[in-house]
Amino acid sequence: MGKSTTPWVLLAIITSWFMNYTIVRTFSNSLETVITIIGIYYWPLNSTSNHHSRMKSIILGAIAFLIRPTAAITWIFLGIHHLNQMRSISNILRFIIQVASVGLLTLAISLCVDYLFYGRWVLVPLNFFVFNLKNDAGAFYGTHPWHWNLTQGFPAILASYLPLFVVGAVTCQRKSLLILIAWVTFVLSLPTHKEFRFLLPVLPIALMYVGYGFKLSWEYFSTFKLKNRNLAGKFLLSVLVVVNVGMTLYFSLVHQAAPIQVMSRIRELDSQAAVHFLTPCHSTPYYSFVHRPIELLFLDCSPSEEEGLDQAERFKLDPYQFVREFYHMESPGNFTPHRTDHVTSRLPTHIVTFEKYISSLTPFFQEEGFVEDSRFVQEIEFKDGTLSPYYMLMYKQRTQ
Numbered sequence: 001m002g003k004s005t006t007p008w009v010l011l012a013i014i015t016s017w018f019m020n021y022t023i024v025r026t027f028s029n030s031l032e033t034v035i036t037i038i039g040i041y042y043w044p045l046n047s048t049s050n051h052h053s054r055m056k057s058i059i060l061g062a063i064a065f066l067i068r069p070t071a072a073i074t075w076i077f078l079g080i081h082h083l084n085q086m087r088s089i090s091n092i093l094r095f096i097i098q099v100a101s102v103g104l105l106t107l108a109i110s111l112c113v114d115y116l117f118y119g120r121w122v123l124v125p126l127n128f129f130v131f132n133l134k135n136d137a138g139a140f141y142g143t144h145p146w147h148w149n150l151t152q153g154f155p156a157i158l159a160s161y162l163p164l165f166v167v168g169a170v171t172c173q174r175k176s177l178l179i180l181i182a183w184v185t186f187v188l189s190l191p192t193h194k195e196f197r198f199l200l201p202v203l204p205i206a207l208m209y210v211g212y213g214f215k216l217s218w219e220y221f222s223t224f225k226l227k228n229r230n231l232a233g234k235f236l237l238s239v240l241v242v243v244n245v246g247m248t249l250y251f252s253l254v255h256q257a258a259p260i261q262v263m264s265r266i267r268e269l270d271s272q273a274a275v276h277f278l279t280p281c282h283s284t285p286y287y288s289f290v291h292r293p294i295e296l297l298f299l300d301c302s303p304s305e306e307e308g309l310d311q312a313e314r315f316k317l318d319p320y321q322f323v324r325e326f327y328h329m330e331s332p333g334n335f336t337p338h339r340t341d342h343v344t345s346r347l348p349t350h351i352v353t354f355e356k357y358i359s360s361l362t363p364f365f366q367e368e369g370f371v372e373d374s375r376f377v378q379e380i381e382f383k384d385g386t387l388s389p390y391y392m393l394m395y396k397q398r399t400q
Helices: 003-015 017-022 028-042 051-067 069-084 088-117 122-135 138-143 149-169 176-188 196-222 227-251 256-268 311-317 319-326 355-368
Strands: 275-280 297-299 350-356 370-383 384-399
Touching: 003 017, 003 196, 003 227, 017 149, 017 196, 017 227, 028 051, 028 069, 051 069, 051 088, 069 176, 088 122, 088 138, 122 138, 138 149, 138 196, 149 176, 149 196, 149 227, 176 355, 196 355, 256 350, 256 370, 256 384, 311 319, 319 355, 350 355, 350 370, 355 370, 355 384
Parallel strands: 275 297, 275 350
Antiparallel strands: 350 384, 370 384
8 A cells, every 4th residue: 555545544544433433432342453453563464574573463462362352353364364375384383383372371361360250260262252153142132134244334334434445445456454354244244243343343454445545536536637626526535534524523422422421420429329220231331430439230131041031121111110129119118128239229319211211210200209310412313303302311319
């Protein structure tokens, strides 16, 4: 691609809506992405003799694998591609020794750390692959067709940059990283559960091709002798950037901003407060954001081999009946404290929920003395021909 492509790649990365929306979040995918890209930077894609640089990459790849085992998908491809370039038995053996030594050390560290936390020997990467590939238990969180990554996932995260990606991918002579993108996308398509963030590790690589497409398109439009065509072409490229910047601002500042705002409000509460989230599980950040000794509790939705609905599903079916059972209330105002796996389920001082559950929960709030404390815009909905906000609300007991 050449050094002249670098500014265009930088432009694509800093204006990519999905990069800005996800890379700053506390996803393991985000850290996996950063470490993987640094590792690829040191990886000798077109050389077999740079052993020192290659060792840096192998170590970084091992760290990425510890953080999220899906990193193995990327590094297996890079390893096979590297072996295919080798013609010397000594180089092959040296490479195998490097991988084996780092791999065994990584495995030992993983086993020891997990033993300290679990109190028994656990091979987490193996459990990860059994859970997601062999048992396909991720389907518990939703299923998607095999082509979802290709027809919806990838086009969505690239958004208006998709045409430039196609231009860059078709015209670039070096296809190894493009094949890597295809390989990762293919493997991630095997489980039935798919998410946009799963594609994050290959997004920076895709944006390299976007940058190359940017450069070629800009140079192409600059060759037009007619000024109107020249300006029209460059204006079109500028529109693609503006669309991504607009999406970045909306998704970063407006869309689903309520979970961050409500946690900021919770962080201001007294340490004696108890906040329960009557929402689908994992709707908000948790202690990683609050950093306060405030009792927090959210509805459980852990995958289980046992039959029956989890707490989050039972709550969505009948919010009022669920809270009466959850708080062991035989009659209004008659609360019986009880233990759960995490905390004592005393009647909380504050409750967080979404607007659509309010009508069902209003009798409970009235019976137990809860009043609205604050509301935060979760997203903007289009209904009945108009745009209207959809809220996340926090209620508190009148005495609070």
